Amino acid sequence: MASKDQVIEIIHKVAAAIEREAQFLTDLDNAIGDGDHGINLSRGFKKVEEELPVVADKDIGAILKKVGMTLVSTVGGASGPLYGTAFMKAGDAVKDHVSISADDFIAVLEAAIGGVQLRGKAEKGEKTMLDAMLPALDAMKAAGTADAKAMLDAGVKAAKEGVEYTKTIIATKGRASYLGERSIGHQDPGATSFTVMLETIAEAI
Amino acid sequence: MVGIVIVSHSKTLAEGVVEFCRVMAAEAPLVAAGGMEDGSFGTSFERIKAAVESVNQGEGVLVLMDVGSAVMTTEMVLEDIGDDTVQMVDCPLVEGAIAAAVAAEGGLDFAAVKEEALSAWDARKL
Numbered sequence: 132m133a134s135k136d137q138v139i140e141i142i143h144k145v146a147a148a149i150e151r152e153a154q155f156l157t158d159l160d161n162a163i164g165d166g167d168h169g170i171n172l173s174r175g176f177k178k179v180e181e182e183l184p185v186v187a188d189k190d191i192g193a194i195l196k197k198v199g200m201t202l203v204s205t206v207g208g209a210s211g212p213l214y215g216t217a218f219m220k221a222g223d224a225v226k227d228h229v230s231i232s233a234d235d236f237i238a239v240l241e242a243a244i245g246g247v248q249l250r251g252k253a254e255k256g257e258k259t260m261l262d263a264m265l266p267a268l269d270a271m272k273a274a275g276t277a278d279a280k281a282m283l284d285a286g287v288k289a290a291k292e293g294v295e296y297t298k299t300i301i302a303t304k305g306r307a308s309y310l311g312e313r314s315i316g317h318q319d320p321g322a323t324s325f326t327v328m329l330e331t332i333a334e335a336i
Numbered sequence: 337m338v339g340i341v342i343v344s345h346s347k348t349l350a351e352g353v354v355e356f357c358r359v360m361a362a363e364a365p366l367v368a369a370g371g372m373e374d375g376s377f378g379t380s381f382e383r384i385k386a387a388v389e390s391v392n393q394g395e396g397v398l399v400l401m402d403v404g405s406a407v408m409t410t411e412m413v414l415e416d417i418g419d420d421t422v423q424m425v426d427c428p429l430v431e432g433a434i435a436a437a438v439a440a441e442g443g444l445d446f447a448a449v450k451e452e453a454l455s456a457w458d459a460r461k462l
Contacts, residue, residue: 165345165377167377167378171378203381203409203412204380204381204382206378207372207376207377207378207379207380207405208378208379208404208405209404209405209408210405211378211379211381211405211408211409212405212408212409212411212412213408215412216412250408250411250412251408305404306403306404
C-alpha cells in the first residue's frame with residue numbers, strides 16, 4: 132500500500148490538512164468544548180513536521196512512534212495523549228516495517244483505536260473520536276484488503292457517517308459532557324479530525 | 337516527605353492551589369505543573385515529569401489533577417517513570433491538595449498521605 136517514503140509524505144499531507152482545517156476544528160470545539168482542538172493539533176503537527184527528518188532513516192514503526200511522542204509533548208489538550216497514544220500504538224503494530232500493506236494498515240488502525248480506548252476510557256456512542264474510528268475500522272475490514280484504495284474509501288465513508296452520527300447524540304465523555312443535551316446538533320471535533328486524517332491518507336493512496 | 341504535584345490546564349490555577357496549601361503546610365514538597373511551557377493553557381508532559389522529579393525525595397509522589405488531558409497526560413508521565421510510589425490520586429483538587437500537603441508535612445507515609453487526599457471526598461461544605 133505504501134513505502135516508507137510514502138508514509139513520510141502522507142504524514143506531511145496529514146499535517147497540512149490539519150493546518151488547513153485548524154480553524155474549523157477549533158470552531159467545532161468552541162461550540163461544545165474548550166475551543167482548542169484545531170489550534171492544539173496544528174501546533175502538534177507543526178512540531179511533527181520539524182521532527183520527521185530526524186527519523187527519516189528509521190523504520191515506519193519508529194516514525195509513527197516519534198509522531199505520537201511529539202504530539203504528546205506539544206499538543207497540550209486531550210488530543211495530545213489520545214492521538215499520541217494512538218500513533219505510538221500504531222508504531223508498535225508495524226515495528227521494523229519499511230513498507231505497509233492494506234492488512235498492515237488495518238492492524239495499525241486497530242492498534243491506534245486500542246490506544247485511544249486505553250487512554251480515554253471511552254466507548255462507542257459517547258460522542259468522541261471513537262464514533263468515527265470504530266465504524267471506519269469495521270467498514271474497512273468488511274471491504275477487505277485486496278484493493279487498498281477501495282478499503283480506505285469505505286473507511287472514509289463510514290467515518291463521515293460517524294461524524295454525522297455524533298451530531299445526534301449527547302456527549303457523555305470529555306469537556307462536552309458538561310453541556311448535556313445542549314451538545315446535540317454539534318459534531319464531535321475529535322471524530323472530525325480523525326476523518327480529516329483518514330481522508331487525507333485515502334486521497335494519497 | 338511525600339511529594340505532591342498539582343497538575344492543571346491553567347498555570348495560575350495550579351500555582352493558586354499551591355499557594356493555598358503553603359498557608360497550611362509551608363514545608364511540604366509541593367509544586368505546580370500548570371499550563372504549557374510558554375504559559376499557555378494546556379497540560380505539558382515535560383512540565384509534569386520535571387515537577388514529579390523535583391519533589392521526589394524517595395518517599396513517593398502524589399499527583400493531583402484537574403480534568404481531561406491533565407489526567408491523560410499525567411497517566412503517560414507515570415507510565416514513563418514506572419515507579420509504584422508515584423501515583424495519581426482521584427480527589428477534589430483544592431481540598432485534596434490541602435489535606436495531602438498537611439499530611440505530607442506532618443511526616444505521614446505515602447499510603448497515609450494518599451488516604452488524607454481521598455478523605456477530601458467526605459469533607460462536605462454544606
